[in-house]
Amino acid sequence: MTAFLRPPKLDSILDGIGNTPLLRLRALEPKGVEIYAKLEFMNPGGSVKDRAARQIFLDAIACGELTKDKILIDSTSGNTGVAYSLLGAALGYRVTLVMPSNVTQARKDITRAFGTEIVFSDPMEGSDGAIRHVRRIVEADPERYYYPDQYSNASNWRGHYLGTGAEILSDLGDKITHFVTGLGTSGTMMGVTRRLKEHTRPIVCLAMEPADAAHGLEGLKHMDSSIVPPIYDRSLHDGTVTVDTDRGWDMSDRLVAELGLHVGHSAGANIFAAMRLANSLSEEGKTGCVVTIACDRGDRYFAPMRWEKRYQW
């Protein structure tokens, strides 16, 4: 099996994407079950979205759909936007993003730092409103833009099939028994699951969704109340679990206080789902190894939003 190692010297910032470490979360483990989080915040753009964005860029350039006279445009709730912006700057392509105007100030500032133009969509319409908004922009001037549409682009999940999933198998080998992660575009779930399902021994793959449509797990989708991403195929994975927003937020607080692991709320919800799964396996007297994704770092949510302007930091 190929070993995925982060090289000590990089030729390009793109080469820093992927080969992220797995962190064992011993403090959360019940008897007989190991829990690992793949630290995707160690990608150069600070999130798991670097992988999808890199694959989208490279595939679009290779097939000639993205050229230097076009502007790459897509809708995003944030992290994909940071990743597109980083890659656009590194590879010399212009990037425009459509985001709901209530994304955190940090996301706006970070993407702008790379030279990206931002178009804001109605905060009341959420990320689906941003999807509809970008479609209108592209329809009005199709020649001007390359619209990869991360929700329907197979390169999104391919980045995880070739990278994330293969790395997990390389690092844990036959040990992994379960994989669980939250759904946003579903790219991570679809790509990793496709790769893990090719393994000789069965690995149970579970998707996680917020428990309620009106949730606070930024980046995740409650599928029944959302535009379902075309790349999402429910038949690939073995089931779906739900996590309440409060459980995700509480886990993020616990991880930073007790483990020194400062992650965002979607990562908190992922790790909560992994711990709950590990506990249920242990209670049944089973052994196992559960893997999940630490999507991004908690400081991405630090910048005071409008409603936090009088908070003491």
Add this chain to the structure above:
Amino acid sequence: MAISVRIPASLRTLTQGKEEVAAEGATVRAALDQLDKTHPGIKERLVDDKGVKRFMNIYLGDEDIRFLDALDTPLKDGDSLTIVPAIAGG
């Protein structure tokens, strides 16, 4: 006090798809209580026993009610409340 409440997409299953609904009350708390009678289930999505949920935001005009008197913020005729949740997916 007759006021209007702007509803985000993620809560419109509780308002039969309406983007804006009417409510009445002398305070935000009273308006949410009344709104929950006409649209059952909406209040529990917005507040818990500590007040407005930490991932929910309710604005009176342009100001977050956390920076006014929270749920005790007084309302007057014609006021507009806006509910802004966190952002989903991708």
